Amino acid sequence: MSKRNNKPPRILVVDDEPDLRELVELTLLKMGLDVDMADGVAAAKARLDAGGIDLCLTDMRMGDGSGLDVVRHIEARGYDIPVAVITAYGSLDNAVEALKAGAFDYLAKPVSLEQLRTLVRSALELDKPAGSKPATSADRTFIGDSPAIRHALQLIDRLAKSQAPVYITGESGSGKERAARLIHSQSNRNSQPFVPVNCGAIPENLMESEFFGSKKGAYTGADTERDGFFQAAHGGTLFLDEVADLPLAMQVKLLRAIQEKHVRKLGDTKETAIDVRIICATHQNLAKCVDEGRFRQDLYYRLNVIELKMPPLREMREDVAGIAHGLLARLASQNGMDEPKLGPDALQALAAYDFPGNVRELENILERALALCDGKQIRLADLQLSRSDSDESTPSAAIGDKYPLQDYLDRMEKEAILEALDKTRFNRTQAAKILGVTFRSLRYRMERLSIS
Template sequence: SDAGGMAGAFEGMVGRHPEMARIYQLITQIAPTPTTVLITGESGTGKELVARAIHARSGRQGQPFVAVNVAAIPDALIESELFGHERGAFTGAHAKKLGRFELAHGGTIFLDEIGSLRLDLQTKLLRALQEREIERLGGVRAVPVDVRILAATNINLKNAVRERAFREDLYYRLNVVPLHVPPLRERREDIGALVQYFVRKIARECGRDVRGVSAGALEVLTRYDWPGNVRELENVLHRAVVLARSPVIHLQDVPLDVAMPETGSRLGEDTGPPLREALEQFERQYILRVLEGVGWNVSHAARRLGVHRNTVLTKLSGWGIQRPGSGEGRSLSF
């Protein structure tokens, strides 16, 4: 497969799903312009990668790219972090400090989780967008700034506007070009390429000899819903690469809450699946693990399981799982 070749094909973004192709095209179109972009999508979908790609393909690529997660900065510090402060602006302000806007001068500032910005600071941000100037905390004069503003949110800003938690005029200023990044569960066909990309990258970084992913493991990774999206997939693969006992990641290297999501994390809750579903889940995982353990020799696995060979084949067929090497085997090796 040439998935490895396309792995970082578009500024480190991986995937050929039509939605991703549309994003790549949109980035190419808007990057050279000074347009403000609002990137929306769930947590972990790669919104910062999109922002970095816009910067990298713009005329500002040699200038700073400054990323700020607005929600991660304590409320008391956010104003001075973004806009800087003058000496003596508050207790402990012993020296003048440049804010992120001034540090990004000539380049791009990326404001993530913009929906959590306080209303009074939304006003200052609006001024930066409109007048291209900011005022340091404790300052009396406006400081001109030349920055391109990219913003991202994982909440519905339109609702926040309706609820008066977000300024309507700022919303329209930011939302000049909306760009939505789909959740991973909506582009499952990209999971194989992402797995290949991350396993290669992590194996190289960690000095591990891991070169492939078994059919059973790949099937489970593709079926899982990934509430934490690409970030969660990367995290699971990192753990799998580090703990893998062979050059191929097998089903037993995949965490149980990913392999059996309906039972794993919810056993302690009242909302677990009915017994029949849980048994089916377990049977599927158990048979796949036994098959992997015997190198997909169905007769050998059937003997171990104490069932007829045809029973195993019927189960596999019912689950839509192909044996590796049977034409369209789903294992990955690289």
């Protein structure tokens, strides 16, 4: 826990109920913290303006105003003070509004002292000096200086300092999971697990046990007790990819877990508290899914507290060359090869290409070109771009990439398999189901096409 000038952090507790103030004060004092009290919004603003506060805990409803007034005061004055709100059970819409206004996190009444202590420890870790977080591969994931990616990275930097749920939108292959990993790696949770879950790859009958865990004997074949995704992500971040694919029955259970911050294993009689930050993503229009009745509106509002839109590659054309060079260097290194140069004609074609599959498609194109080039330079023909997106003034080149036929069919088959494996996070059993082939057939095809 951080300290300033060897003094314990000072917490401001804002509440007009003396009993709750006293309960929170005693808990914080036992943690070795200094505590200041304010009995309303006006007193809180005055104490915040006096300085020296490291964390603010405020009730939502008070006689002279709202906890939102305290949150907005901190934001308007530019104070570097995390603030958490305490809201009545059943009034979580207020908590969502506070998170959007800049609150770090929230607690529901009756206040769980265990959750209070967890929240305080997490909030005070935000006081680390800049640059104190370890560098990770995610920090170097995004390359480019276009306005679109700069805006996304600026928002990611802000989101890393919050505990608010994040909803990441963007086309397939635009880097939604990489953005979630970057938020996690730059947050105070970076020493705890980042657990990615592909919601579309889990059989519906296994969802509850996969998310919440199960007790021994909970169902046929449950020979041991096992943890679920929530327990695995405790203290860290749970990333729900393709969240729109969750069935409605599972959406109800997920909503309850997010609201109450407790989960119950399948077959268990008691609940356990969980400390997990939720980040979700989908390439679908989640608001449209709500309108169509395929996604619960209340869950949508819980998940979509702050939205991060990842730009498609066609909106970052000035960055394509830099991204391509970075990907090519990594692919060449993985294959034990010297990095070939990208020829002028290849660079021009990539800059003009629309990339419907975004960065993932660019990586696939470069991986293919690396295998086809002479090892020194990648030329336009090595890219094998489709006719519709290459220069239509040279149709012979586009037609020529269909021959020899077996090579063309192998490329198409390999791309389909890689896409299915990517969607299922390399779960070959699920990939085989998506492709409509047996597991044995998929294994044979992967061996034949040198897919490891």
